Amino acid sequence: MAYFRMTQMALKWAISKPATNPYPFAPRVIIPGSRGLLTFNKDTCVYCSVCRKKCPTGAIGVNRHQKKWAIDRLRCISCGYCVEACPKDSLALSTSHGSPAVTKDREIYQGEMPAPKAPAAAPAPVPAG
Amino acid sequence: MSEAQTYLPLSPDALVAKVRELHAEGYRLVQIGATTLGETIELNYSFDRAGTLLNLRLQLPAAAAHVPSISSVYWCAFLYENEIHDLFRVHVEGIAVDYQGKFYQTTVPFPFGTRAQTAAAPAAGN
Amino acid sequence: MARTVIPFGPQHPVLPEPIMLDLVVEDEKVVEAIPKIGFVHRGLEKLVEKKDFHEFVFVAERVCGICSFIHGQTYCQAVEQIMGVAVPPRAHYLRTIWGELSRLHSHLLWLGLLADGFGFESLFMHSWRVREKVLNIIEATTGGRVIFGTCKVGGVRRDIDTAAMQSLLAQLAVIEKDMREIVDVFLEDNSVKRRLCGVGVLAKDDAYQLGCVGPMARASGLTQDMRQLGYAAFGELTFQPITRPEGDSFARCAVRCGELFQSVDLIRQAAARLPTGEIEVKVTGNPNGEFAARTEQPRGEVVYYVKANGTKNLQRFRVRTPTFANIPALVKLLPGCDLADVPILVLTIDPCISCTER
Numbered sequence: 001m002a003y004f005r006m007t008q009m010a011l012k013w014a015i016s017k018p019a020t021n022p023y024p025f026a027p028r029v030i031i032p033g034s035r036g037l038l039t040f041n042k043d044t045c046v047y048c049s050v051c052r053k054k055c056p057t058g059a060i061g062v063n064r065h066q067k068k069w070a071i072d073r074l075r076c077i078s079c080g081y082c083v084e085a086c087p088k089d090s091l092a093l094s095t096s097h098g099s100p101a102v103t104k105d106r107e108i109y110q111g112e113m114p115a116p117k118a119p120a121a122a123p124a125p126v127p128a129g
Numbered sequence: 130m131s132e133a134q135t136y137l138p139l140s141p142d143a144l145v146a147k148v149r150e151l152h153a154e155g156y157r158l159v160q161i162g163a164t165t166l167g168e169t170i171e172l173n174y175s176f177d178r179a180g181t182l183l184n185l186r187l188q189l190p191a192a193a194a195h196v197p198s199i200s201s202v203y204w205c206a207f208l209y210e211n212e213i214h215d216l217f218r219v220h221v222e223g224i225a226v227d228y229q230g231k232f233y234q235t236t237v238p239f240p241f242g243t244r245a246q247t248a249a250a251p252a253a254g255n
Numbered sequence: 256m257a258r259t260v261i262p263f264g265p266q267h268p269v270l271p272e273p274i275m276l277d278l279v280v281e282d283e284k285v286v287e288a289i290p291k292i293g294f295v296h297r298g299l300e301k302l303v304e305k306k307d308f309h310e311f312v313f314v315a316e317r318v319c320g321i322c323s324f325i326h327g328q329t330y331c332q333a334v335e336q337i338m339g340v341a342v343p344p345r346a347h348y349l350r351t352i353w354g355e356l357s358r359l360h361s362h363l364l365w366l367g368l369l370a371d372g373f374g375f376e377s378l379f380m381h382s383w384r385v386r387e388k389v390l391n392i393i394e395a396t397t398g399g400r401v402i403f404g405t406c407k408v409g410g411v412r413r414d415i416d417t418a419a420m421q422s423l424l425a426q427l428a429v430i431e432k433d434m435r436e437i438v439d440v441f442l443e444d445n446s447v448k449r450r451l452c453g454v455g456v457l458a459k460d461d462a463y464q465l466g467c468v469g470p471m472a473r474a475s476g477l478t479q480d481m482r483q484l485g486y487a488a489f490g491e492l493t494f495q496p497i498t499r500p501e502g503d504s505f506a507r508c509a510v511r512c513g514e515l516f517q518s519v520d521l522i523r524q525a526a527a528r529l530p531t532g533e534i535e536v537k538v539t540g541n542p543n544g545e546f547a548a549r550t551e552q553p554r555g556e557v558v559y560y561v562k563a564n565g566t567k568n569l570q571r572f573r574v575r576t577p578t579f580a581n582i583p584a585l586v587k588l589l590p591g592c593d594l595a596d597v598p599i600l601v602l603t604i605d606p607c608i609s610c611t612e613r
């Protein structure tokens with residue numbers, strides 16, 4: 001009966017478990033292979049700036065002399081271009097999508113300096129974007 | 130994927146007659162697009178019939194780009210013609226529905242035109 | 256009779272996107288409609304001057320948030336054609352599979368919006384429930400939910416291995432069953448039929464003259480489907496464009512319903528014939544030349560005109576999106592309809608305004 005197509009479906013769903021997630025109480029199931037937050041390993045990075053040049057949104061800043069690597073999380077589109085380009089495999093995309101950002105900060109990582117001759121820390125250069 | 134695409138150079142005066150011919154042959158208007166090349170503006174009128182693309186190509190001087198409207202033949206051309214007017218400053222004469230430069234609301238007038246055009250625009254008005 | 260002008264949009268509950276129609280009405284009948292767009296013009300075409308042609312794939316994908324993958328693919332096809340790059344067959348098949356997944360999710364989204372537009376809220380929820388499952392497949396295979404980010408000039412950036420393909424096909428079987436349920440409601444339920452049948456009839460000739468594309472044209476009986484050009488792997492798969500003769504809103508709904516199952520079938524065919532081998536080739540040098548690539552989006556034919564002059568930035572990048580081609584038809588359909596039918600008519604062209612204005 002053409003009138004009762006929807007009724008059938010409605011009845012079926014009235015007695016089955018809801019299709020939605022009770023979100024704040026149960027976190028979203030993480031799907032393997034999802035492209036999430038970019039992770040950086042400062043121990044293997046050689047500060048070559050390849051990732052900064054490759055990034056299509058200009059989210060990464062690298063200062064070779066001060067061994068600083070910085071990322072603007074709100075600009076990063078998790079495309080993975082830098083991950084493919086990095087010669088040292090210092091970058092990876094995790095499946096976590098991170099916590100909500102309340103402020104617009106750059107995340108800055110400082111690598112080990114070889115000799116104690118570093119001048120006063122200047123902010124990492126912001127690439128033209 | 131290697132379909133043949135023809136480009137037919139044409140003068141603005143011959144445009145409407147040629148378009149009328151294509152219309153009679155059963156072509157469908159696919160798009161009208163403009164390209165800024167230095168001080169010329171190139172217009173491409175693309176037509177399709179059974180999967181083959183035919184392009185009519187006009188070259189206009191950017192400083193005085195005037196072209197007749199084809200919306201009397203293909204009514205649906207009015208959107209494209211308003212677009213090329215608002216973005217490239219090509220004056221299209223006799224558009225079926227003329228928005229008088231109010232089709233796209235851009236802060237920079239004629240943003241896709243040549244540099245000289247964009248600079249001259251505020252003085253000249255729309 | 257006195258005429259009144261009623262502004263429809265740019266903010267209107269049926270559409271989250273800004274299109275404005277000035278409706279001239281006499282009593283309850285629309286006599287004239289003047290469209291206004293341009294509220295969200297982003298000037299993406301101009302960005303080619305800043306991004307090189309490899310990076311530009313990401314911009315092309317962001318032309319539209321719903322049919323993103325096919326935008327990236329069409330852009331890549333245009334550049335590959337200019338540069339004479341031979342894309343490996345496996346990449347062609349993967350592109351086909353992702354393109355059809357994107358069609359599935361777009362059509363399910365549209366069915367939901369249509370149900371919402373005529374006030375059938377539970378049907379809307381169910382359409383989107385099924386769509387969520389499609390999005391999960393997309394996320395598992397590409398990493399993104401709506402922005403796939405897997406297409407690149409010269410091939411694709413991710414592979415689907417055998418295990419992932421098996422699970423994709425298994426999930427697809429479930430989705431197909433779910434879709435059958437909701438499509439039955441759309442096509443059989445009397446209340447849906449009474450709302451859609453005979454509303455906004457577009458004759459076959461008019462559809463052709465007005466340059467209609469996609470489901471809009473096919474619902475008026477035109478067999479026009481750019482997939483027949485045989486781009487990507489479509490040349491090796493068998494399918495028939497789905498058409499309906501009626502040309503009314505119900506036909507447009509039915510065409511899209513039919514295409515859901517067609518996409519499932521195409522994905523199965525492509526998965527069964529998926530060749531082994533490379534997924535990308537190395538692209539060196541810069542493009543020089545011009546090409547207009549055309550593909551079939553969920554909303555219809557999209558044209559990517561790319562002109563390059565041998566530098567790493569393209570000279571011109573132009574997109575003609577399907578909605579742009581369907582707006583003239585909408586303007587022709589509106590005069591003569593009831594004011595209450597306007598939301599349905601606007602929805603049945605499946606408008607995507609931000610990609611219209613790029």
Ligand code: SF4
Nearest residue numbers: 045046048049051086
């Ligand atoms: S490309 Fe890799 S090694 Fe080079 S700066 Fe970036 S993260 Fe470090």
Ligand code: SF4
Nearest residue numbers: 055076077079080082
């Ligand atoms: S993932 Fe993409 S957007 Fe993010 S930092 Fe890397 S290259 Fe830039």
